[in-house]
Amino acid sequence: MKVFISVDMEGICGVVGDRETDPENGGDAYRMNCHRMTAEANAAIEGSLKAGATDILVADSHWNFDNLVPEELNPSARLVRGYPRPFSMVQNLDGSFDAVLGVGYHAMAGTTRSIIDHTFSGKIRSVEVNGRVTGETGLNAYVAGEYGVPVVLVTGDSAVAAEAKALLPRVHTVAVKEAINTHAATHLHPQRACDLIRAEAERAVREAAEIEPLVASRPVAMAIDFKGTEGADWAELVPGVTRVGGTRIEFSAPDFGAAFRIFYACMHLSSSE
Ligand SMILES: [Zn+2]
Structure with a gap:
């Protein structure tokens, strides 16, 4: 095992x-x-x-x-x-x-x-997965x-x-x-x-x-709300990401593996000073 x-x-x-x-x-x-x-x-x-x-x-x-x-x-x-x-x-x-x-x-x-x-x-x-x-x-x-x-x-x-x-x-x-x-x-x-x-x-x-695994329904819709506008300024550079508000971006991906990679790229970009 x-x-x-x-x-x-x-x-x-x-x-x-x-x-x-x-x-x-x-x-x-x-x-x-x-x-x-x-x-x-x-x-x-x-x-x-x-x-x-x-x-x-x-x-x-x-x-x-x-x-x-x-x-x-x-x-x-x-x-x-x-x-x-x-x-x-x-x-x-x-x-x-x-x-x-x-x-x-x-x-x-x-x-x-x-x-x-x-x-x-x-x-x-905050981060949202399928709402x-x-x-x-x-x-x-x-x-x-x-x-x-x-x-x-x-x-x-x-x-x-x-x-x-x-x-x-x-x-x-x-x-x-x-x-x-x-x-x-x-x-x-x-x-x-x-x-x-x-x-x-x-x-x-x-x-x-x-114990059941936690499976995200597909396609996976994710959103990130940043504490400030600069985080969203950086994250919206990622292809496929949509800026939907001052501090908020959204994106979707065919499965959670792909969604996580977009999330992680947005997170790292937003953390750059
Ligand atoms: Zn830690």
Whole structure:
């Protein structure tokens, strides 16, 4: 059985601040979070192994995708590390996998009481897929759905757990912290967080064959609302994209793989200064 584990940092137990997730400016706090991130990835790997996984691919999915400490990672897993890559947080996922696990995930931009809520970029206010506002959890789940692979576990704060449940009714979740606001939370002990992730990953992977993948209906219509007009100024350069308002662009694509590539190009263009 093949398991894909995508690991972000904002939803890791203990993480609350922007700066401590920033490889350039985060200093010792950032490096501490790399170890915590690796520990939670290992918990998900261990749970997957208990459930019978024989091939595990981990995708480092935060910032420049080079945060996990390779020497500390469970030797059973292989690691996708580095940047850029067209499918971002789920790079090298394909139809040979049986399950996707999202570890250290965070809620979509604009979510009340959630740690470092955002959707891929600080310039984006919201992203819609076929009319539904969707965060990173959903966008990655739709990519996985193109390959017929279900997202079976999402871990992070209680807000991303609720967001995942609303979109993916049978997904397993672990809330390692409960946000007070975007930069303060009540946390479990990191060891307790890992114990829960290990146990829930095992349950989720065992159930993978019964969990439906999230498939976007075709053609896929997407919209991006930026926080400012400059984001839309850049994004409308992409062929096929229509500017429909000061801060909003829309486009459609024959399938979600194609839609994601347009989205990702718009996101990166809009992030250029
Ligand atoms: Zn991140």
